[in-house]
Amino acid sequence: MSARSLSDWLSYIESQHPSEIELGLERGLSVLEKLNLGRPKAKVITVAGTNGKGSTCTMLSQYLTASGYRVGTYTSPHFLRFNERVAIDGLECSDELLVEAFTVIEQVRGDTPLTYFEFSTLAALWVFDRLELDYWVLEVGLGGRLDSVNMVDTDLAVVTSIALDHIDWLGDSIDGIGREKAGIARPGKPLISGVVNPPQSIADVAQEVGSPLLQKHKDFTFSVAQDSWSWQGLGQQFDGLPIPKLPLENAATVIATLLQLDIAVTSERLTDLFREATLVGRFQQVATSPDVFIDVAHNPEAAIQLKQQLDRLGQPVIAVCGMLKDKDISAVMKTLKDSFQAWYLLDLDVPRGAKASELAGYLPEAHQYQDMRQALADACAEATKQNATVVVFGSFVTVSAYLSLQA
Template sequence: MSTSCHSPASRSLADWLAVLEGLNIAHIELGLDRMAAVAGRMGLLSLPSHVITVGGTNGKGTTCALLESMLRAGGHSVGVYSSPHLLDYRERVRLNGGHPEPAAFCEAFAAVEAARGDIALTYFEFGTLAALWLFRAAAPEVVLLEVGLGGRLDATNVVASDQTVVTTIALDHTDWLGDNREAIGFEKAGIFRPGKAAVCGDPLPPRRLLEHASGLGTPLYCVGRDYRWASDGRHWSFFGLGLDLADLPLPSLPVMNAATALAVLACSPFRLTPAQIKRGLREARLSGRLQALTPQLWVDVAHNPESAAYLAERLAALPVRGRRLGLVGMLRDKDIAASLAPLRPLVDEWYLAGLAGPRGASADILAQWLPEGRRFETVTAALQTARADCGEQDIVIAFGSFYTVAEVLANETRQPASE
């Protein structure tokens, strides 16, 4: 794996990230053998924290952010592992709302390198082990682990978890997880543990997910059956699992994910007051989720049909007096047609941006579904033109991929790379 001339002890964070990006596993290899072996050597198969593993197709990051915010409002220390990052690799690990210093990441990466021996690791596996090492050192009361891909064979699944949650089940990553909800639901249910409470926030849980929970002896609590929520557009209410809460503030993140997070809390050993819950809901934030960078520039990481449909619902509710200008960049392995369909009626002008890399879709590919769109080689070029075209009453909404949002954010913030 030696792709840097620096010794492990002298590497900066930028050096380590170059090493990770140069790992020799050329494709995703699903499986836990490598992770389990290295985690075992490092003593990371269990953590001195209450571990909640969060899986699902959409809503994992927002559910983690909502849980984090409410738990912290209740006075609990919280660690979060989430991916991908947008601008700074350190975004992947949060400890009590902040990010570890670069030196701490370097120490964690060096510990993984020393322990792995001749075991090859992927970028995500290496980073996950480093995050677990940081959590063991910090020992927060609660650790929230966001699944990277699927669940059953995901790197996060080597850790002994105390609770699990599956947010939603929809078609995404079908090359890896299967081409139907039943197959995908089974993969997501792979994070369940015997005797440990699990929550499902999908109103139509696949049969195979339910059967897997039953076969394992996992207490499974489902929305619509074990708990319910309702909103009048100004406030919302949660009922079930021993919690009956009314007049809750609408968070900036999806209410359905807030309900899932509350169900997880209801099944946990942590007891929060209504005031603490309300404070956590009000304060929860997550970059890239229908985020207004300026009054005229919005970004959202929606990148599959389910998340695009939710974005369309939110976008339709925005009070826009002028035009909606849509800037889209996507990966070619996503369901581009179905992801664009709910947004086409809402967008007045399209700016099609190519994404770099082998997975990136060119503007010409996007134009197969949006022939009326203007084509650009990069997100930056599309953004410059869209902003120039944007009138005082118009808005630009950039979406389609984490890469798209990251490039827009980089243009807006001019944030330098981590060192």
């Protein structure tokens, strides 16, 4: 077992459970107990939400690291390397440490079946436990209450946004999804809600659990000027902050979260954070001549955010788009169809991938392709003629396909 490479281990753990997703804490908790991972000495920040989890985790981790703290960050999915999921002070975890983690988990789990995500989460927790860290920043994979990240009691729970997504697992009501995501809250520990127009279920869960609730536009808020923004609430005010590269709504939630920690939160450090913080695949510029941006937007709420970004560009934009068939393709296309002057659609060659022809049902004039390489080449050629920008979006899988071509 110990001689396996990381790629060998990843192939192995993919084969150990018949389902890609099976929510529930019982399996993971039984193995966690065998790993003898008790309550971590580090403070735990757990982040759930339909959109905005990744950027929120990134900004929290970068602020804490820049302030001199040691930080472990667990996120998902990854684009090119599994190591992206487990970061220490902003750097990817080594193959060697991950292999050691998987080896130990395999030795103790016995006949307990684990999903790929459960294996991954346990490995991250084992790695973090081995190191002298001050903070663990944990991103929920799906939902919250029954997600394996919720095996660990959090010191500070964050819900970034609520929208209809993953309805096969979380239900088809905003109120029900809000209840699932707020399920990361713990008694006596703050719950920060960055949700715009939050469902009542978030407040209900906080009251049931006994978690102090702080809500955007109630306990804290923000306002935007032409080229800066201000934050107010919780007895603090920060003015003249630079507009961040990452979504402003999440930046506002990050400030509220940081203020719940026993650390210095200053305008100077916030200014540095918002000038510098970026995240792969979140309206990220990756090329010039022509300009190319990549964005993982894959549901209606994210499509609205992407539309706002496109409107700010103020120039023609061409889409390269691939999506998963279980997403709300109709709503995404309806939101964005008039934001692009041309569409280059591609098949996603994964089990849940939609065909370009399925997407083209909403966009009769679109070009259709079987893979990223030719779709991108043709889109860039057209963008060069039209002095336009190319935006590659629709799924983590789509962005990964782009990045793989550049690797």
